[in-house]
Amino acid sequence: MYLKIKIEWRLLNYVHQLDKLINRDNCTKIIYNCLILKEIITPKKRMADWETDVNRELDIDDWLDDFKTIYKCTTSTKLRNFDYRFRIRDVLTNTRLYKMGISSTEQCYLCGDKESIIHLYWECEYNKRLWERLKNIISNANLQIPNKSECMLGRDEESTVEDIVYLLCTITKKFIHDGKCNKLKPNINRLISNIISVKDSEEKLARKKGKDKYRDFLKNWGKINLI
Numbered sequence: 192m193y194l195k196i197k198i199e200w201r202l203l204n205y206v207h208q209l210d211k212l213i214n215r216d217n218c219t220k221i222i223y224n225c226l227i228l229k230e231i232i233t234p235k236k237r238m239a240d241w242e243t244d245v246n247r248e249l250d251i252d253d254w255l256d257d258f259k260t261i262y263k264c265t266t267s268t269k270l271r272n273f274d275y276r277f278r279i280r281d282v283l284t285n286t287r288l289y290k291m292g293i294s295s296t297e298q299c300y301l302c303g304d305k306e307s308i309i310h311l312y313w314e315c316e317y318n319k320r321l322w323e324r325l326k327n328i329i330s331n332a333n334l335q336i337p338n339k340s341e342c343m344l345g346r347d348e349e350s351t352v353e354d355i356v357y358l359l360c361t362i363t364k365k366f367i368h369d370g371k372c373n374k375l376k377p378n379i380n381r382l383i384s385n386i387i388s389v390k391d392s393e394e395k396l397a398r399k400k401g402k403d404k405y406r407d408f409l410k411n412w413g414k415i416n417l418i
């Protein structure tokens with residue numbers, strides 16, 4: 192059965208379910224359950240939509256490989272799951288809800304423009320303030336400031352954006368997502384609190400895991416000043 196699944200689906204599920212599949216003898220069941228839960232649009236369509244949104248040509252193998260990036264950046268299951276859903280564009284926007292007949296409008300809940308993914312997560316004037324603050328934090332840490340494509344999907348082959356920067360971008364996107372779900376106006380102080388909360392969790396876990404992990408934590412987070 193597994194071999195009959197399209198190669199891109201196999202890769203996608205493999206990446207997403209990596210943690211669950213290791214050392215498990217019921218991996219066929221896990222893959223099957225995952226497949227029936229997912230929508231039937233192929234990842235290629237989603238990749239093409241990203242190409243339009245971020246003006247970047249994506250190679251399918253590289254794109255699928257990038258799903259692993261977040262696993263290097265954080266131990267947070269919530270952020271890992273969100274990153275996966277964001278990459279396959281499985282996030283709620285009024286454009287999508289309108290098509291589904293759930294929302295009566297396609298308008299952005301913040302500004303009134305059409306609420307597409309790229310509008311809500313990047314172009315919306317309200318959420319732009321969050322990105323500006325984040326860029327400020329990254330710049331103060333003397334790290335490379337990510338561009339639109341890197342904020343949305345992480346680094347491309349020529350980029351030197353560090354994992355910690357992509358993690359900060361993912362926290363920001365998750366913050367925008369939570370704001371949308373709860374119909375909240377973006378607030379920079381709440382974003383900073385969220386980042387501090389992730390940092391504290393990573394630090395706690397790193398201390399538990401020993402010296403090497405704690406050194407890695409300091410290397411990643413040491414330059415980031417959130418005051």
Ligand SMILES: [Zn+2]
Nearest residue numbers: 299301302315
């Ligand atoms: Zn807007």
